[in-house]
Amino acid sequence: xxxxxxxxxxLRKVKKDGSIDNExxxxxxSQFNEQxxxxxxxxxVYGIASQASKYQDNEEFFEEQSHPITYLVSSFKMxxxxxxxxxxxxxxxxxxxxxxxxxxxxxxxNDEKISVRMPRSRxxxxxxxxxxxxxxxxxxxxxxxxxxxxxxxxxxxxDKVSFIFIIKEFCKEHQLPSVVxxxxxxxxxxxxxxxxxxxxxxxxxxxxxxxxx
Numbered sequence: 001x002x003x004x005x006x007x008x009x010x011l012r013k014v015k016k017d018g019s020i021d022n023e024x025x026x027x028x029x030s031q032f033n034e035q036x037x038x039x040x041x042x043x044x045v046y047g048i049a050s051q052a053s054k055y056q057d058n059e060e061f062f063e064e065q066s067h068p069i070t071y072l073v074s075s076f077k078m079x080x081x082x083x084x085x086x087x088x089x090x091x092x093x094x095x096x097x098x099x100x101x102x103x104x105x106x107x108x109x110n111d112e113k114i115s116v117r118m119p120r121s122r123x124x125x126x127x128x129x130x131x132x133x134x135x136x137x138x139x140x141x142x143x144x145x146x147x148x149x150x151x152x153x154x155x156x157x158x159d160k161v162s163f164i165f166i167i168k169e170f171c172k173e174h175q176l177p178s179v180v181x182x183x184x185x186x187x188x189x190x191x192x193x194x195x196x197x198x199x200x201x202x203x204x205x206x207x208x209x210x211x212x213x
Contacts, residue, residue, distance in 0.1 A: 007162060008154065013169040018122030020167075025123065028165060029130045035162035039153060041170040042072065043100050043119050043177065043194075045139050046148055048161060052082070052134040070102050070115040072135040074128035082134060083116055084108050089182050093118075095203040098125065100194040104181040113183045139176065148173060180204075 009027065014020055031038055036057060037050040050057075052071060073079045076090075083105040085093070093103065097118035104113045119125060128135060140147040140157075147153060150171045157164065179190040180200055187204045189197050 008158070008164045008166070010166040010168065012167075014121075014123055014167060018120075019126060020123040022126075024165075025126050025130055028127055031163045032131060032135075037161050038163040038165065039140065039157055039161050040124075040165040041121075041167050042124050042137055043121050044170045044172075044174040045146060045176065046153060046170070047137045047139045048157075049135045049137045051131060052136050055136045067138050067141055068115060069136050069138050070117050072124065072128060072137050073116060073118050074125045075118075078128070078134055079116060079118070080108075082108055083114060085182070086185065088185075092182065092187075092204050095206065096195070096200070100175075100177040101200065102177050102179045104179070104183050104190070106183050113181070115179070117177065146174065146176065 009024070011020060011024065028038075028040070032049075032051050032054075036054060037048055039046060039048055041047075042049075049072070071082055073082075076093075079085075079093075084107070085105055089105070096103075098120040099118070100120060102115045102117045104115055107114045140153065147156065148171055150166055150168065153164065153166070153171075174194075176191070176193040178193040178195040178197075178200060181188040181190050182204075187201065189200060
């Protein structure tokens with residue numbers, strides 16, 4: 001781990017199993033606990049993140065970025081605290097997660113939809129487990145697409161967030177996650193990204209007949 005400055009941490013690559021050293025996980029956890037928001041890669045896409053419990057303190061900042069947010073969870077127990085879903089949707093989520101698919105579900109606190117994902121990256125799951133709550137996350141984008149180059153991230157955001165965590169092997173072009181909506185008890189493909197539409201449909205309808213019987 002290289003500590004470039006007080007608020008910038010850089011790592012060359014993750015381990016073969018997708019994890020990183022516990023020392024770094026604890027450091028990131030402390031950063032989130034002590035400060036408000038930071039930038040880190042999630043499934044190879046860089047984004048701004050904040051603890052869900054601190055989202056209201058940062059809501060205005062996120063709204064200024066003009067991109068939708070996603071709640072990152074590490075378990076279905078964590079998901080149960082923020083979203084509502086039936087058995088068909090539960091089975092579908094088990095098939096697609098961990099993975100690069102954002103799913104729109106009914107919020108547990110109101111009638112609105114929320115975007116949720118269980119990331120495939122081991123280091124993010126480990127971080128979420130240590131935090132004990134979801135992260136609110138927004139991909140770094142501009143009108144030209146994703147922002148993934150280390151220099152651009154540092155130059156554009158060093159003075160806007162509390163800390164930046166760089167994993168150099170992920171500073172390369174990558175597709176956005178796919179987005180699906182199951183909040184109305186049917187499958188709607190909102191946007192096709194990393195996971196193909198046909199693969200998503202096959203995983204959704206795999207258990208649909210069982211529910212109808």
